[in-house]
Amino acid sequence: MTPLVHAEQAVLGAIFLEPGQLGQLSPWLRPEHFSRPAHAAVYAALLRLKADGHPAAATKAGAPVPLSWVNDTLREASARTRGLTASYLHSLVSACPRPSHAPVYGRMVLEGAIHRGVAQHAARLHQAALADGRAGTVEETLHRVQVLSDVLADLARGWGAEARPVQPPAAYAPQAEHPQLVGEQVLADEEYLLGCLTSRPDQLLGLVRWLQPGDFADPGHQQIYRALGALHHRGEPIDQLTVLWETQRRGALADGTLSAERVRRICDPLVGGSAEHFGEQVVQASLVRTAATAARQVGALADRDALAPGQLIGYALHALGPLDDVRRRLRHAHEAEPEPLRPVSRPGAPPPAARIDAARARSRVADTTTRSAPTADPRPALAAHHNHRSPS
Template sequence: MTPLVHAEQAVLGAIFLKPGQLDQLSPWLRPEHFSRPAHTAIYAAMLKLKADGHPATATTAGAPVPLAWLTDTLREASMRTRGLTASHLHTLVSACPRPDHAPVYGRMVLEGAIHRSVAKHAARLHQAALDDGRAGTVEETLHHAQVLADVLADLARGWGAEARSVEPPVAYAPRAERPQPVGEQVLADEEFLLGCLASRPEQLLGLVRWLRPGDFSDPGHQQIYRALGALHHRGEPIDQLTVLWEVQRRGSLADGTLDAERVRRVCDPLVGLAAEHFGEQVVQASLVRTAALAAQQVGALASRDALAPGQLIGYALHALGPLDEVRHRLRLAHEAEPEPQRPASRPGAPPPAARIDAARARSRLAATSAPSTAVTTSCAALPDRHNHRSPS
C-alpha cells in the first residue's frame, strides 16, 4: 500500500473520529482528489451530510461522536459505490494515527491529486499531438495545450502557489525523448517551401518573423533554410549554386547532413509557388511535434513523487514554454498580411557596386594595427585590385 493510500485512509478516519474537522477541510479538499472510488464516495457522503446539517458535524471538541455518523455515512456512500461495509469504515478509523492531524493528511491527498491531474492532462495532450500529426491538423493539440495550461493555473491557485515558469535544476531537467515520427507529407511541404524561397527569395521577407530553422523536421532542410536566410540577409544572389556554396561553408556537406545533389534538387528553380501556405504547414507540423515533446516532459515530471506541487507546476509551465512560442508564431503566420514583393533583378544584370565591395571585404585579410615594414612594402608592390581590369 502506497503512502498516498495511507493518507487517504487517515484523513477519512480522522473525520469519522472528529467530524468537526470538515470545517477545515471542505473549502479545499474535494471528493475527486481521492484516488480510490470508495474513498471518493465516503468523502462525498460526509460533505453531503454536513450540508444537510447532520448533528455529528456540529459536535464540540471532546464530546462523544454519535454512532449515527458512521451508519449514516455508510448508507449515503453506498448509494454512490458498491461493496462498502461497516468493517471497511472501522478499518479507516484504525488507520488514523492522530485525528488532530487531518489537515496534514488532507494536504498529502491533495498533493497526490495534483500529480495525477498533471499526468492525465499531459497524456491527453500527447495523444492529441499524435492524432493531429497523422491528420495534418492542429486543432486538438491547441485545445489540449490550452486545457493543460489552464489546469496548471487552477492547481496553483488551489495549492496557494504562484503559477509561473521555473527552470528545473539539472536533476529534474527533461531528458531527450524520441522525436515524434515525421510523415512524408511534412517532408514534402518543407521541400516545396524551400524550393519556393529559392526561386523567389523576396518571399523570405514575409516569413522570417514567424518561421524558424527549428520548425523544419529534417536537419538538412534546416541548414538550407539557414543558408537562404544568410544569403538574403547579405543581399547576395540566390540560386542553386550560391545556396550549395553557402551550405558547404557551414559544414553541412562535410558532416553528411546534406549532399550536393540533394541541395540542387531542393532548390529547383522551376518551383515558383507562393511560400506562405507551405510556411504555415511547416509551422503547424512544428507545433504538433513540440507539443508531443512537451507533453512527454510534463508527464515525466508528474511521475516524480519527490516533487512538491509548487515545483511540479513551475517546472511543467517551463516545459510548455517552447510550445507557447511556436503557438505565438503560428498566430503571427495567420494574421500576417502579404509583404510587398521586391522586383526581381533582371537576368544578367550586374550586381550593385556596394554588393561587390561587401563580398570582397569578407574575403580580405584584416589589417593589423601596426603593420611591419616588410609587409607594407610587399603590399605596395601589388597592383590595386580595385583598379585592375581583367582582359576582355
Template sequence: MNPLLRAEQAVLGSVLLDPGQLSHLDWLAPDHFDRPVHRALFAALRKLRADDHPALAADGAVPLSWVTDAVDEAGLHVRGLTAVYAHTLVSACPRPEHAPAYGRMVLEGAIHRSIAQHAVRLHQAARADALRGEVEGALHHADVLSGVLDDLARRWGTEPRPVAPAAPPVTAPPSPPPTVRADQVAEDERFLLAVLAEQPRAMGQVVGWLRPGDFADPAHGQLYRCLGALHHRGEPIDRITLLWEAQRRGLLADGMLSGDQVTAICDGVGPGSAEWLGEQVIRSSVTRTAVTSARTIRGLAENESLSPGQLINHALHALGPLDDVRTRWRTANGHSPPSPAPASSSNGPPPARVHAALARSTPHPIPPSSAPTRSAPGPAVVRSPSRGHS
C-alpha cells in the same frame, strides 16, 4: 502500501473520528481522492456536514451514527463500501488533528495525477491533429492544460511561473509519426526550400514567422537557416551561393548535408507559393511541438519527488515552446499582426557586424532576379524585407 493510499485513508479516518476536522479541509474536494470509494465517502461526509448532522454538535464521543450514516450515503454512489472498511479507515489515522497535513498529501497526489492526465490528452489530440493535418485540437487541449495549471497553483497557494527544471525529465522514446503524413511533411519542406532558392523574393513572405526549428528534418532546417543568412545579408541566392553557405557553416563537413542533396532540392522546382508551403511546415511544427511538450509534462508529473509548486512551474515552462510556435502560426494565418521587425529592435546585430556582412557582397552587385522585394540604393533598405512581412 502506497503512501498516497495511506494519506487518503488517514484523512477519511480523521474526519470519521472527529467531524470538526472538516472545517480545516474546505480546500480539499472529493475528486482529489484517487480511489472512487474514497471520493464517495468524502463527498458523503461533506454532505452530512452541510445537512447539520447531529454528530457535529455532540460533545465528547462521536456517535456511531456519524459513521453509519456516512457509509449509507456513500453507498448510494459506489459499490463495495461497508462499515468494516470505515473502521479500517479509523484505525489508519494516527492522529485526527493532523488531518490538514494528510489532506495536503492527498492534494499533492491529485496535482500530479491531474497534470499527467491532461498531458496524455494533449498528446493524443496532437497525434490526431498531425494525422489530419490540423492544429485546433492540440491548441485547445494546450489551453485546457494551461488553465488547469493555473487553477492548481491557486489551490496549492503558489505563484504560477515558468521555471526550467535543473535536469531534463526522463521521458519515453517518442512515437514515430504516421508514415503517410511524415512523407507529406518532408515533401512540403523540400518544395518550400526549392521555391525559396528559385524565388529569393519569396523569403520575405515567410522569414518573419518561420524558423529553422519548425522543420521536421534537421537538414532542411539548416538549409533554411542558410537561406535566411543569405537573405539577411542581402547576398544573392541561388544553388551555388546556397551550397557555399552550407559549406561555410560546416554542414557538408559534418555530414548534415551533401552537395547532391542541395542540388536535388534546387533542381526541378515548379511554380509554388512559399507562403502556403510555409504554413504547411509550421502547421506540422505546432503538432510536433505539442507532442514534445505533452511528453515532457507527463514525465515531470510521474516524478513523485517534485513538489507541486515545482511540477506546476516546470510544466508551464514545458508549454513555452508551444506558445511560441502557436503565436507564429497565428501570424502566418493572419490572426494577429506580425511581430515587430528585429532590424529596428535593440536585440538586432550590431551595425558594424551588419556592414561587415554586407561588405562581402559589394564587389558583385545582386542580380535583378535575386534582388529583395523593396529595392533601394542603400544596404540598410535592402535588408529591411528580411525582418518580417506584412
C-alpha cells in the same frame, strides 16, 4: 499500499473521529481529489451529511460521536459506489494516527491529486498531438495545450503557489529523446517550401518573422533554410549554386547532413508557388512535434513523487515554454505583412545600398530570363517534367 492511500484513509478516519475537522477541509479538499472511488464516495457522503445539518457534524472535539455518523455515511456513500461495508468504514478510524492532524493528511491527498491531474492532462495532450500529426491538423493540440496551461494555473491557486515557469535543476532536466518519426507529407511540404523560396527569394521577407530553422523536422532542411536566410540577409543572389555554396561554408556537406545532389534537387528553380501556405504547414507540424515532446516531459515530471506540487507546477510550465513561442509565431503567420525594416546606418559605415552592391559584386550573375510564379499548385506538372527530363 501506497503512502497516498494511507493518507486518504487517515483523513477519512479523522473526520469520523472528530466531525468538526470537516469544516477545516471542506473549503479546499474535494471528492475528486481522492484516488480511490470508494474514498471519494465516502468523502462526498460526509460533505452531503454536513450540508444537510447532520447532528454529528457539530460534535465538539473530545465529545462522543454518535454511531449514526458512520451508519448514515455508509448509506449515503453506498448510493454512489458499490462494495462498501461498515467494517471498512470502521477500519478507517483505526487508520488515523491523530485526528487533529486531519488538515495535514488532507494536504497529502491534495498533493497526490495534483500529480495525478497533471499526468492525466499531459497524457491527453500527447494523444492529441499524435492524432493531429497523423491528420495534418493542429486544432485539438492547441485546445489541449490551453487546457493543460489552465489546469496548472488552477492547481497553483489551489495549492497557494505562484504559477510561473521555473527551470528544473539538472537532476530533473528532461532526458535526451530519440528523434520523432515524421510523416512523408511533412517532409514533402518542407522541400516544396524551400524550392519556392529558392525560386522566389522575395517571399523570404514575409516568412522570417515567424518561420525559424528549428521548425523544420529534417536537419538538412534546417541548414538549407539557414543558408537562404543568410544569403537574403547579405543581399546576395539566391539560386541552386549559391545555396549549395552557403551550405558548404556552414559545414553541412562535410558533416553529412546534406549532399550536393540533394541540395540541388531541393532548390530546383522550376518550383514555383506561394511559400506562405507551406510555411504555415511547416510551423503547424512543428507545433505538434513540440507539444508531443512537452507532454512527455510534463508526464515524466508528474511521475516523480519527490517533487512538491509547487515545484511540479513550475517545472511543467517551463516545459510548455517552447510551445508558447510556436503558438505565438503561428498567430503571426495570419497577420498582415509588416512594413520592411529600414537598415540602421552606423557612423563610418558605407550606405546600405553600397554594402549590398559590394556583396552582390562578389557573385553577380546575369539574369536574362523573367519567371512568374504560377497561381495553381504546380507539383503534378513538375513530376511529369522530371520523369521526362533527360539526365544531366
